[in-house]
């Protein structure tokens with residue numbers, strides 16, 4: 001029997017995390033007996049007087065939002081991290097009980113004054129404002145003394161526990177590199193240090209110091225495959241959005257540069273920021289179109305932990321390859337989501353739909369938002 | 379300022395997984411603005427003619443359940459894993475794209491014929507039947523050629539994506555040790571191999587070959603703390619259920635033996651199985667009482683990957699210390715749950731309530747189920 005990745009169970013390896021995912025494509029036909037989510041029905045107003053993120057409204061901490069017209073950044077009123085100096089936990093009575101102090105800050109980054117928009121419904125110019133704001137926050141927080149990582153993320157949709165549909169993300173900056181980016185950075189570094197593959201000339205861009213970069217090589221490899229076999233969803237001059245070979249979430253996407261090694265947001269040229277905004281727009285429109293719903297996800301930016309002092313000099317941390325993860329839970333429809341529970345919580349992640357099947361589904365989606373298409377409402 | 383673990387943010391280390399959790403106890407007072415879950419309202423019948431797990435009913439694959447009177451085990455009609463031989467994935471064209479074949483089997487284990495029961499509502503004798511069935515499945519599947527791990531788990535509650543309230547769990551057996559138990563086993567093994575701590579005489583039981591066992595020592599340490607300071611929820615002669623120092627889920631519990639090192643279910647004496655059933659009953663009743671609701675969770679049993687050939691001879695794998703993880707999502711009420719999203723998905727896990735606070739809350743719960751208490755319905 002010949003192996004068919006769309007029919008035979010197998011296990012794939014994620015070189016970024018060192019973990020595996022179980023793929024069970026033969027299970028795609030099983031009937032759905034699970035929990036369903038409530039459908040999204042509400043049409044949102046452009047301005048909601050009860051929203052703590054709308055311009056001019058009071059926040060839960062009592063402060064009043066300015067009447068911003070583009071993006072707005074403010075410190076979270078209930079931050080998970082507090083600025084230094086904090087008290088240091090005492091050495092515990094037992095080596096198995098280890099605590100270390102943590103400090104930093106939490107920002108909220110509003111994407112747009114309009115309550116009813118999302119990245120998928122925003123103009124590309126407005127998304128470019130968000131990209132520029134991400135860069136400013138990364139530079140500002142990353143230069144504060146003691147900060148070792150700036151984690152930018154967006155959590156979108158009620159099924160991700162996000163209460164407020166007003167388009168916004170968050171930035172948590174702290175004195176440690178958090179577990180997941182730390183693991184990725186370690187694996188990127190190891191990949192750069194491995195002995196050069198015997199005669200393998202991939203033609204991919206190199207990482208710092210002309211060493212191989214895992215993500216440059218991975219993006220290059222995916223770009224070299226024929227469209228219908230591959231995992232690419234959208235691409236442009238600088239960026240590619242693909243369902244990674246080792247994806248866990250049904251329609252998980254990794255968005256990264258393919259034309260050169262870029263460690264962090266502050267290394268982006270104006271044209272690269274513009275094309276990043278464009279590919280984010282195209283990807284999120286496809287997401288919404290997949291199930292004709294505002295697609296829930298968590299998005300996170302992984303990059304160089306903090307900006308380098310002088311980006312013209314190579315430094316430790318430059319092996320980071322700027323990338324965005326989109327982890328959306330929906331799997332079959334606007335109301336059927338994946339849960340990482342049971343075996344996936346106690347054993348290891350598992351999926352039924354293959355990465356290639358997911359990419360093909362997203363490629364088949366239009367780049368005209370379903371709410372803007374002429375079919376809509378007919 | 380003196381460090382107060384109930385007020386100051388810190389980061390705790392999990393020696394079982396090598397990962398960290400961010401603890402932000404100062405945030406406990408923030409108002410809840412997030413998504414809420416629908417409350418459980420339905421009263422379930424003892425028998426549901428539409429349930430594919432009730433005795434005598436047809437399953438989705440068409441088979442008819444026997445009229446079982448205690449527990450029932452059958453192969454999942456839509457298994458994620460298939461029995462050997464399966465085709466072997468070809469070596470891919472790129473070293474970053476690695477797939478390996480996976481094979482095995484998936485069983486469903488029904489806990490009780492009654493549709494309306496849960497572990498928290500079952501008699502201890504009936505839970506003992508479940509423990510015995512876990513042991514039988516572990517022995518049966520673990521002795522099949524090629525099987526390298528038997529993962530027993532229960533996924534309970536609609537908010538965990540579990541559609542059918544009929545009390546049941548699953549067992550996935552496969553030709554690889556899945557990622558999470560593999561990491562734990564590696565850390566347990568390393569702990570046993572480290573040079574003996576200088577003069578540290580903990581009085582805890584030892585692991586195989588008289589080497590230190592991380593979980594024996596951890597359980598022993600928790601038992602040595604004064605009740606109101608500690609993390610223990612319930613304990614008996616053989617077992618202790620505690621909120622681990624490094625817990626991620628709000629009311630996460632680790633259930634393990636404290637009196638001796640037990641690698642796997644097949645090593646349990648009759649009295650230990652009885653007292654395991656008893657502590658599971660006491661813990662799950664407290665869970666239900668916490669928010670007066672049928673408490674959702676994923677439970678998983680981690681142990682020796684497969685039974686040893688001869689349990690009287692020390693063998694590789696005996697460093698495993700049998701334990702049960704209970705990961706429940708509820709955090710504030712029957713309708714407010716935790717989501718592992720945003721920073722927790724892109725950075726690292728985070729919690730507000732400390733492990734000690736969670737343990738104190740569970741300790742304050744009664745061991746009489748709220749549906750059986752005289753207050754109920756008044």
Ligand SMILES: [Zn+2]
Pocket residue numbers: 181184302323325
């Ligand atoms: Zn990453």
Ligand SMILES: [Zn+2]
Pocket residue numbers: 559562680701703
């Ligand atoms: Zn474990």
